[in-house]
Amino acid sequence: MSFRFNFVVNNEEDNNAVVEDTKKYIQGSELIPNNEVKTLQIIGETISIPNSNVKMFKRNVSDIKFEIASNEEDGDNMIATAVLQQTDIIPGVYEGGLKTWECSVDLVKYLSELSNDNFENKSILELGCGSALPGVYCLTRGANVDFQDYNQEILSLVTIPNVLINTVNTPTKNSIAKNGTFETELNFSNIDSSKTRFWYGDWDSLNDLFQSQNRRYDVILTSETIYSIEYHERLYKIIKNSLNDHGVVYIAAKANYFGCSGSLYQFLDLVEKDKKFSIEVVYTYSDFIRREIVKLQLL
Numbered sequence: 001m002s003f004r005f006n007f008v009v010n011n012e013e014d015n016n017a018v019v020e021d022t023k024k025y026i027q028g029s030e031l032i033p034n035n036e037v038k039t040l041q042i043i044g045e046t047i048s049i050p051n052s053n054v055k056m057f058k059r060n061v062s063d064i065k066f067e068i069a070s071n072e073e074d075g076d077n078m079i080a081t082a083v084l085q086q087t088d089i090i091p092g093v094y095e096g097g098l099k100t101w102e103c104s105v106d107l108v109k110y111l112s113e114l115s116n117d118n119f120e121n122k123s124i125l126e127l128g129c130g131s132a133l134p135g136v137y138c139l140t141r142g143a144n145v146d147f148q149d150y151n152q153e154i155l156s157l158v159t160i161p162n163v164l165i166n167t168v169n170t171p172t173k174n175s176i177a178k179n180g181t182f183e184t185e186l187n188f189s190n191i192d193s194s195k196t197r198f199w200y201g202d203w204d205s206l207n208d209l210f211q212s213q214n215r216r217y218d219v220i221l222t223s224e225t226i227y228s229i230e231y232h233e234r235l236y237k238i239i240k241n242s243l244n245d246h247g248v249v250y251i252a253a254k255a256n257y258f259g260c261s262g263s264l265y266q267f268l269d270l271v272e273k274d275k276k277f278s279i280e281v282v283y284t285y286s287d288f289i290r291r292e293i294v295k296l297q298l299l
Contacts, residue, residue: 025201025202026152026200026201026202026205027201027202027205028199028201028202028206028207028209029200029201029209030197030198030199031152031155031156031198031200032193032198033160033189033193033198034189034193038156038188038189039185039186039187039188040161040185040186040188041183041185041186042060042063042161042165042184042185043062043063043182043183044058044059044063044182044183044184045057045058045059045060045181045182046176046182047100047105047133049108049109049112050109051109053112054108054112054137056108056133056136056137057162057165057166057170057182058100058133058158058165059131059157059158059161059162059165061099064157067157097128097130097149097150097151097154097158097159098154098157099130100130100131100133101130101223101224102224102254102291103223103252103253103254103293104131104134104223104224105133106252106283106291107133107134107221107223107250108137110250110252110283110293111134111137111138112137116141118219119138119141119142119143120142120143121142121143121144122143122218122219123143123144123146123216123219124138124143124145124146124218124219124221125145125146125148125219126220126221126222127203127220127221127222127225127235127239128148128222128235129147129148129149129159130149130158131158131162132147134221134252135147135221136162136163136166136167137166138219138221139167139196140166144195144196145196146196146197146198146199146217147159147163147196147198147199150200150202152200152201154200155200160186160188160191160198163191163196164190164191165184167192169184169186169190202234203231203235203237204238206238207234207237207238207242210242215242216247217247218244218246218247218248219247219248220243220248220249220250221250222239222249222250222251223251223252224252224253226253226257226262226263226266226267227257227260227261227262228260228261229261229262229266230261230262232262232266232267232270235267236267236270236271236274239296240274240276240277245298247297247298248295249295249296249297250293250296251264251267252291252292252293252294253291253292254289255290255291255292256289256290264292268294271296275299276299277296277298277299278296278297278298278299279296280294280295280297281293281294281295282294
């Protein structure tokens with residue numbers, strides 16, 4: 001059975017689907033880019049944030065898919081399976097990190113309107129980051145950012161390249177073609193480990209890991225992660241346990257996800273029943289599907 005979301009950013013293919021599958025959840029762990037002697041030739045592209053002056057860069061999705069297809073023979077690669085089946089999600093296996101979802105762009109726009117003291121030297125965690133535009137934006141404004149995605153491969157293919165091309169490998173104006181694309185070589189050893197870290201795996205497992213390290217954050221960001229009600233408890237638990245006492249959470253999501261079990265209001269109902277957080281809608285976009293950004297703070 002497959003389902004359709006029908007919402008994408010830019011010209012990424014409109015083949016959004018969920019494939020039902022079963023697999024043990026991936027155990028939480030840290031990916032340390034500096035431990036990888038890895039260079040990567042990529043194609044990037046410019047992304048303009050609507051109704052703002054913000055321009056960012058991200059790895060071109062066709063370039064990512066080409067690399068995945070080229071390495072398909074290298075063992076059991078469920079990311080390759082998702083690409084070949086043209087699916088966005090294989091539950092418990094691959095959770096949609098290749099795409100740049102609309103609400104992540106909404107969140108960048110909202111963050112761009114905040115003052116510098118919301119970013120400078122703040123510790124920020126982006127959960128379910130994928131292309132990680134919100135977290136990367138915070139990094140460019142002086143924050144220390146940890147990025148988390150379910151799949152280690154997504155961190156290597158998407159997140160880390162996007163961090164690099166918005167920081168140490170920012171393209172020059174002359175290197176960008178008229179269509180907004182550019183080519184560059186990335187070296188993972190150039191990641192500033194004093195400013196950013198990368199985590200992958202299931203939220204329950206990572207919650208245990210973070211608690212063992214007494215890891216707390218000033219700000220937690222997450223976009224388009226509430227599409228499955230099965231994950232709501234996991235997401236809420238890691239948010240609640242990883243936030244500083246005076247921290248803030250921003251959740252960017254669509255009101256409903258057609259064909260999927262989760263909705264923003266179901267998640268907020270879970271939060272409200274726990275009576276630990278205040279809930280404030282700080283951004284609303286009403287189109288075919290309503291999109292919101294919700295701010296949570298501990299009571």
